[in-house]
Amino acid sequence: MRRLMALAGLAAIAAAPPPSPDARLRAIVAPVSQAQLRHTIETLVGFGTRHTLSSQTDPKRGIGAALGWTKAQFESFGLPTVRPCETVTGPRIPNPTRVCDMVAIQLGTERPNDVVIIQGHIDSRVTDVMNFTSDAPGANDDGSGTAAVIEAARVLSKHKFPGTIVYAALSGEEQGLYGGKTLADYAKAQGWNVVTVLNNDIIGNSCSSDGVCDSTHARVLSEGPRSQGQAELAAATHSLGGENDAPSRNISRFLDTLADRLHIGLDVRQIWRTDRFGRGGDHIPFLELGYPAARISVAVENYNWQHQDLRTENGIRYGDTIDHVDFAYLAKMTKLNVAALAAIASAPPPPAPKVEGAVSTDTEIRWNPVPGARAFRVWWRRTDANNWEVSRAHNGVCVFGNVALKEPGCGIVLPHIRVDDWVFGVSSVSKDGFESPVASAVPGGAFKPYVPPVKKP
Numbered sequence: 340m341r342r343l344m345a346l347a348g349l350a351a352i353a354a355a356p357p358p359s360p361d362a363r364l365r366a367i368v369a370p371v372s373q374a375q376l377r378h379t380i381e382t383l384v385g386f387g388t389r390h391t392l393s394s395q396t397d398p399k400r401g402i403g404a405a406l407g408w409t410k411a412q413f414e415s416f417g418l419p420t421v422r423p424c425e426t427v428t429g430p431r432i433p434n435p436t437r438v439c440d441m442v443a444i445q446l447g448t449e450r451p452n453d454v455v456i457i458q459g460h461i462d463s464r465v466t467d468v469m470n471f472t473s474d475a476p477g478a479n480d481d482g483s484g485t486a487a488v489i490e491a492a493r494v495l496s497k498h499k500f501p502g503t504i505v506y507a508a509l510s511g512e513e514q515g516l517y518g519g520k521t522l523a524d525y526a527k528a529q530g531w532n533v534v535t536v537l538n539n540d541i542i543g544n545s546c547s548s549d550g551v552c553d554s555t556h557a558r559v560l561s562e563g564p565r566s567q568g569q570a571e572l573a574a575a576t577h578s579l580g581g582e583n584d585a586p587s588r589n590i591s592r593f594l595d596t597l598a599d600r601l602h603i604g605l606d607v608r609q610i611w612r613t614d615r616f617g618r619g620g621d622h623i624p625f626l627e628l629g630y631p632a633a634r635i636s637v638a639v640e641n642y643n644w645q646h647q648d649l650r651t652e653n654g655i656r657y658g659d660t661i662d663h664v665d666f667a668y669l670a671k672m673t674k675l676n677v678a679a680l681a682a683i684a685s686a687p688p689p690p691a692p693k694v695e696g697a698v699s700t701d702t703e704i705r706w707n708p709v710p711g712a713r714a715f716r717v718w719w720r721r722t723d724a725n726n727w728e729v730s731r732a733h734n735g736v737c738v739f740g741n742v743a744l745k746e747p748g749c750g751i752v753l754p755h756i757r758v759d760d761w762v763f764g765v766s767s768v769s770k771d772g773f774e775s776p777v778a779s780a781v782p783g784g785a786f787k788p789y790v791p792p793v794k795k796p
């Protein structure tokens with residue numbers, strides 16, 4: 340111990356080593372504030388209803404006032420905003436209605452086209468989804484997610500990141516995921532390389548109506564085989580595997596590991612399902628365009644407090660009111676988001692690895708270099724393991740060891756590792772040690788929309 344302290348003293352005199360990536364992430368998330376989250380939800384509830392069909396022009400009540408206030412919050416942090424809109428008609432929108440999102444963009448300093456998105460939906464509802472006049476506080480669904488978006492913007496706007504962070508308050512979710520579709524289309528039109536979408540919807544209650552409470556878990560829901568490109572990939576997936584390795588699934592694994600490493604006070608419960616049973620959310624329009632996206636939500640939902648008219652029946656209170664929000668829990672959920680945004684915006688995107696090794700005692704993994712990546716880490720796990728188990732890193736060079744690869748590019752040969760028995764993946768590592776999520780070397784595992792190969796005539 341004494342020797343260690345002496346060494347530590349010497350190091351301090353010479354030059355203080357830079358803090359580790361995890362120490363930096365812990366420092367970045369520390370200012371997340373329960374008081375700020377409460378202030379945001381109080382303000383949002385104060386707009387009476389934020390129903391998508393409510394007033395867009397009333398300065399005090401309705402969706403327009405709520406979006407305007409959100410814009411002012413983003414601008415007070417020094418962030419520029421955009422307001423993507425689409426005019427929509429549908430089963431739950433009888434007349435053509437302009438549905439707008441409020442979006443702040445924190446441009447990356449080195450890789451501005453690599454984008455990580457945090458989003459929540461600002462619209463609210465009561466029992467009748469078409470009722471746009473009754474008070475619909477939506478404190479938890481989804482004032483909580485919107486508050487996390489605004490708090491993430493407040494905290495992270497004080498830092499600079501190589502990649503871009505987008506903060507989005509979406510409208511039209513309850514009427515049919517319109518705001519998510521609008522932002523996904525906007526991302527595509529801008530040509531953004533969307534590395535990850537964190538969709539926060541219902542993240543602020545910790546007790547359910549049956550008395551079950553849980554304030555120490557976050558659920559992260561992710562699709563297994565990618566929905567976009569699934570039909571084209573079906574034969575390859577059937578032969579080579581990858582049912583459990585879409586990029587969204589690897590975001591889920593990344594969040595699970597990150598929460599453990601940073602001791603946020605939350606364990607991630609990975610739910611291997613696109614969304615809750617038979618239900619949907621604003622990450623789905625992104626998945627449909629091939630962008631990696633996951634939903635973050637509470638451990639236990641309370642159905643008396645969602646989509647309900649404010650009332651008391653048989654002694655039971657119904658309605659999504661602010662007194663049901665557990666702000667200590669919401670702060671932890673927000674910290675998980677802030678840490679993930681900072682980590683992903685600090686790391687280069689993962690490569691798109693390929694694996695070979697059929698009828699061989701060795702396995703070869705190859706990938707193309709990634710701009711901004713100083714190193715890579717190759718990961719593998721048993722096919723029935725839920726998270727990555729073994730890894731090997733190498734700094735500065737693409738080719739690992741003295742092995743001849745079959746093709747040029749970055750790569751590694753793993754002797755005596757049988758490809759049949761493992762799943763392989765690769766992450767990128769930045770010059771200061773931030774590591775991306777892992778991309779699996781499976782059909783459709785890349786963190787990009789799947790583009791089928793062009794067939795030669």
Ligand SMILES: [Zn+2]
Pocket residue numbers: 460480481512540541
């Ligand atoms: Zn919701």
